[in-house]
Amino acid sequence: MSLLTIALDVMGGDNPPSIILSGAISALQTYPQLQLIICGDALTINRVLAEVKPSFAKRITVLHCQEVISMSDKPSFVLRRKKDASMRRAIECVATGKADACVSAGNTGALFALASYILKTLPGIDRPALVSALPTLGKEKVWLLDLGANVNNDAETLLQNAVMGSVLANKVEHIPRPRVALLNVGEENIKGNAQIKAANDLLKQSSNIHYIGYVEGHDIFANKADVVVTDGFTGNVALKSSEGLLKLMLSEVKRVSNQSLKNRILAAIALPLLKRIFLKMKPDQYNGASLIGLQGIVVKSHGNATGHAFFHAIKQAIDEVEQQVPETIRTTIESIMLE
Known part of the structure; x- marks a missing residue:
């Protein structure tokens, strides 16, 4: 050792x-x-x-x-x-x-x-990226990057982010061929801005990455991909929005628990689970976020x-x-x- x-x-x-x-x-x-x-x-x-x-x-x-x-x-x-x-x-x-x-x-x-x-x-890397693993359906994780290191990423930087995320998923999570996806406003090829479409073309040409195409925001946690690539602005907004939604859920469970004995019993069961999920949704607090x-x-x-x-x-x-x-x-x- x-x-x-x-x-x-x-x-x-x-x-x-x-x-x-x-x-x-x-x-x-x-x-x-x-x-x-x-x-x-x-x-x-x-x-x-x-x-x-x-x-x-x-x-x-x-x-x-x-x-x-x-x-x-x-x-x-x-x-x-x-x-x-x-x-x-x-x-x-x-x-x-x-x-x-x-x-x-x-x-x-x-x-x-x-x-x-x-x-x-x-x-070969133009800019570092902030990345961490988030929970998905089942016990799997998804690596999301960039989480805010660079708010504007061109197509070449998105390709580099895909490589770095793929390496992390492979080496840290031991996934032989990590599924890499590009975050977009739709899964159709006609969707997205110019830099997303250009990054899509670059990723399709790379034999070193198992690229599966576009995913939408609701797919991040659906275990459709092992790595989801985006720019720092969008990645940070997606992460913080997810944290905000979980905070709302926690708050609402606490609020309705005061309405009846039945609700208090259900809340006592639900709150510990929701709190565990919430901690996993804060990657820099749960596992650390890597500047790769x-x-x-x-x-x-x-x-x-x-x-x-x-x-x-x-x-x-x-x-x-x-x-x-x-x-x-x-x-x-x-x-x-x-x-």
């Missing part, structure tokens, strides 16, 4: 570092091959780690950082000014080879800007992540390291460029 190292930014999220560190300790308990570089204020971190078992503590390196990137910091300001921020130092650990991946619950825009600047994109297409592995956890949620983000990073996701994306893109 080979060792692997994950760098953690424990200062950037909404919750205190102690919450994030509880998830980190859980990861050390689960993965004996794991070592951690914890980036942040050393005094705060060491105060929490004082309670950690010596066997775990020896697998942790604390990297003191004097600055923190807030949720309101603009990416341009972060790039210019915050050279000793915990998020930046965690990404630099990946760039220098000290860590195999990094995980942060901090500012998404800053993470995207810093990771793109420091790690650079893989050859970079020359390194970066996973974004929810800003308000619990320790359990941060553990899942670390697990996502470990899976990508063990399956060598960036390298597989690079070789697949190279194969497509040679077609």
Whole structure:
């Protein structure tokens, strides 16, 4: 069992570092091959780690950082000014080879800007994409991308997103030939704007992707595809709309439960199930959302992540390291460029 190292930014999220560190300790308990570089204020971190078992503590390196990137910091300001921020130092650990991946619950825009600047994109990839797995009918998952890293994607970028999503589904979910679909306003070939139609033509020509054509919004969760590709604007709207619908359902179940004893009994059965589904619909809180297409592995956890949620983000990073996701994306893109 080979060792692997994950760098953690424990200062950037909404919750205190102690919450994030509880998830980190859980990861050390689960993965004996794991070592951690914890980036942040050393005094705060060491105060929490004082309670950690010596066997775990020896697998942790604390990297003191004097600055923190807030949720309101603009990416341009972060790039210019915050050279000793915990998020930046965690990404630099990946760039220098000290860590195999990094995980942060901090500012998404800053993470995207810093990771793109420091790690650079893989050859053949124009822009990184934000991607995560969502639940579908049955026990299957669907990888949806882009979730908001780029609001405008041309046809070539959509093709690249298809490759990256296909690699993730293959390597992380072990699907031999992932079904890749393009999100559109209809399944007919005449539907869609110019960039969607152009991407459709490119995908049909690629022998490296099992492309099945268009799907509509209601098909995302219907287990029709293993990967659904779209631009960041549409992907983010689709994700947030789904979250909003589940919130409405939870609220309505609670409201009607007060109308009768029968409704209260039914609500007691339905609410736990709906809450589990809701958590799965928040991918950056449930498993972490990956910023793929970079020359390194970066996973974004929810800003308000619990320790359990941060553990899942670390697990996502470990899976990508063990399956060598960036390298597989690079070789697949190279194969497509040679077609």
